[in-house]
Amino acid sequence: MFDIGFQELILILVVALLVFGPRRLPELGRSLGRAMREFRRATEEFRSTVETNLHINEPDPIPAAPPEPAATQPAAAEAAPATAPLPDSGLTTYGEGSAEAPGEPYLAQRGSRLFHARNCGWAGRIPEPERLYFKRVSEAKEQGFTTCPVCDPWEPA
Incomplete structure (x- = not known):
């Protein structure tokens, strides 16, 4: 040594x-x-x-594969317009994915020490049952949570 x-x-x-x-x-x-x-x-x-x-030791979740079109419906595929929207694959970009979340702008994971803004990329990784929602930054800090260094949540004066 x-x-x-x-x-x-x-x-x-x-x-x-x-x-x-x-x-x-x-x-x-x-x-x-x-x-x-x-x-x-x-x-x-x-x-x-x-x-x-x-969440360093946890593997990233595997995104759901988009449904493949069935081979038995070639006539329906030809009749569809070329500008038809693609099916949603379930993948979201950074900062998205929690648009349908409740109105509280800040959230944290139970047992964690950090809280995030709703649009933070790390917030999307928190499972819904483990989320704690806050209306104000001061409310999260009163409960002992620290601000996320990535999104640095703050509230306007």
Whole structure:
């Protein structure tokens, strides 16, 4: 890990024994162990928070394939005008997809720490049962949510 050999480790332990003495050395070892354990726990909590909020480990949802026209209806296909609208594939561009959502302009995911504007690209990834809606930014902040760094929700004065 630190690329320290056995001889260097022995030298460090002897110097520590001389500097701190035999009585304080076990106490220092315990406090160093506690500090390392706390540091590992804090970094793991930070990593899990980032993964939860950004959905890093979850695969992207597979979009539904558009329905293929049936081969048994060639006459109907010829009779249709050439400018007929294409069927909706269910794919949305960034910022769209929640037009039919309730009137509240801000939303968050249950168990998350971020809240988004309704037209944020990340808001479309939140499943409907897990959504919490807010009418004002201040309402979301009062409940402990932080603004999304992508859409940076704000409300005009």
